[in-house]
Amino acid sequence: MSLSSLAVAGHHRRHRASVPGSRRHRPAVPGSPPPDRFSSSVRFPAAAGASPRGPPRRSLCTCVLGSGGGALAQDAGATAAVLAGAYSLVFAFDTLTKRNLIQQSLSRKLVHILSGLLFMAAWPIFSNSMEARYFASLVPLVNCFRLVVNGLSLAADEGLVKSVTREGSPQELLRGPLYYVLILILCAIVYWRESPTGVISLAMMCGGDGIADIIGRRFGSQKLPYNHKKSWAGSISMFVCGFLISIGMLCYFSSLGYFQLDWTMTLQRVALVSLVATVVESLPITEVLDDNISVPLSSMLMAFWSFGY
Numbered sequence: 001m002s003l004s005s006l007a008v009a010g011h012h013r014r015h016r017a018s019v020p021g022s023r024r025h026r027p028a029v030p031g032s033p034p035p036d037r038f039s040s041s042v043r044f045p046a047a048a049g050a051s052p053r054g055p056p057r058r059s060l061c062t063c064v065l066g067s068g069g070g071a072l073a074q075d076a077g078a079t080a081a082v083l084a085g086a087y088s089l090v091f092a093f094d095t096l097t098k099r100n101l102i103q104q105s106l107s108r109k110l111v112h113i114l115s116g117l118l119f120m121a122a123w124p125i126f127s128n129s130m131e132a133r134y135f136a137s138l139v140p141l142v143n144c145f146r147l148v149v150n151g152l153s154l155a156a157d158e159g160l161v162k163s164v165t166r167e168g169s170p171q172e173l174l175r176g177p178l179y180y181v182l183i184l185i186l187c188a189i190v191y192w193r194e195s196p197t198g199v200i201s202l203a204m205m206c207g208g209d210g211i212a213d214i215i216g217r218r219f220g221s222q223k224l225p226y227n228h229k230k231s232w233a234g235s236i237s238m239f240v241c242g243f244l245i246s247i248g249m250l251c252y253f254s255s256l257g258y259f260q261l262d263w264t265m266t267l268q269r270v271a272l273v274s275l276v277a278t279v280v281e282s283l284p285i286t287e288v289l290d291d292n293i294s295v296p297l298s299s300m301l302m303a304f305w306s307f308g309y
């Protein structure tokens with residue numbers, strides 16, 4: 001069964017399992033679109049296993065591990081692989097920073113951009129079991145513990161501190177980076193591959209906010225009238241790149257069959273979410289509320305209102 005067929009089958013299994021009357025419960029009448037406040041915005045495939053591409057094929061995992069390759073083995077392997085990727089990413093940028101090949105501030109932002117987007121891009125390698133999202137959330141959870149242990153100076157991972165902090169002080173790990181991984185856990189568990197809300201929220205936090213910093217620091221001479229710490233260049237780049245990265249990730253998950261969207265409506269909705277997140281990020285509230293909280297939460301609220309799930 002291909003990834004997309006797995007997604008379709010798994011998706012419908014979850015839908016049948018959802019509680020009647022809950023937002024996620026939809027009558028499993030083959031072919032009928034789910035009741036949705038936005039009517040034609042979302043389409044779910046007709047029936048479990050009835051992949052638009054014909055009879056389901058064996059999954060990659062089943063082919064590799066044999067017919068006994070279970071969801072548990074697949075999820076355990078995927079968790080180990082993504083965790084190794086997380087450590088490798090931080091190690092790579094620590095090495096680049098140590099060799100003075102990139103500045104520490106750029107290293108931090110590239111880790112900010114790549115970590116969450118690559119984590120999200122890895123979601124399809126997990127199985128279609130109900131437990132898959134919890135396996136995936138183990139990766140940011142392990143990094144959460146890593147940040148706390150080093151932030152409290154109970155351990156000394158110099159590479160981590162250098163590649164993800166602004167000034168190199170361990171206590172910094174307990175703010176932006178910690179909020180960041182907590183948002184990853186939240187989106188993986190609450191939204192997973194079933195909702196555009198989580199995908200868009202992470203795209204805005206990782207892609208939009210990260211690029212706003214890179215562009216704003218470099219080209220942000222024209223400051224915003226209500227916040228002289230932020231600039232038009234940074235905010236415009238956040239809106240444009242946040243929009244494009246959100247659409248790109250939605251295309252990615254849609255192409256694998258996790259959801260089918262009415263793209264005319266989706267482009268409008270994502271533009272609205274990107275505008276709201278950009279305005280929130282531009283506000284002079286960073287001292288009170290970190291961007292790694294305000295940007296994803298405002299995106300979540302707007303996306304959930306727009307898409308309805």
Ligand SMILES: Nc1ccn([C@@H]2O[C@H](COP(=O)(O)OP(=O)(O)OP(=O)(O)O)[C@@H](O)[C@H]2O)c(=O)n1
Pocket residue numbers: 108166176212213214215216217220229230231232233234235238281282286291292
């Ligand atoms: N809309 C924006 C966002 C950021 N910036 C530039 O990027 C810098 C850092 O932006 P900020 O969002 O405060 O970064 P943080 O999320 O706090 O990350 P870091 O801790 O690395 O600063 C700002 O001082 C500013 O120079 C900008 O010009 N316009």
Ligand SMILES: C/C(=C\CO)CCC[C@H](C)CCC[C@H](C)CCCC(C)C
Pocket residue numbers: 082083085086089090108109111112114115116118119122139140143163164165176177180181184292
């Ligand atoms: C610098 C950061 C935030 C400040 O705005 C990002 C901190 C990133 C964490 C230290 C590491 C997070 C790793 C991800 C949970 C998993 C990435 C896996 C992927 C395959 C690389």
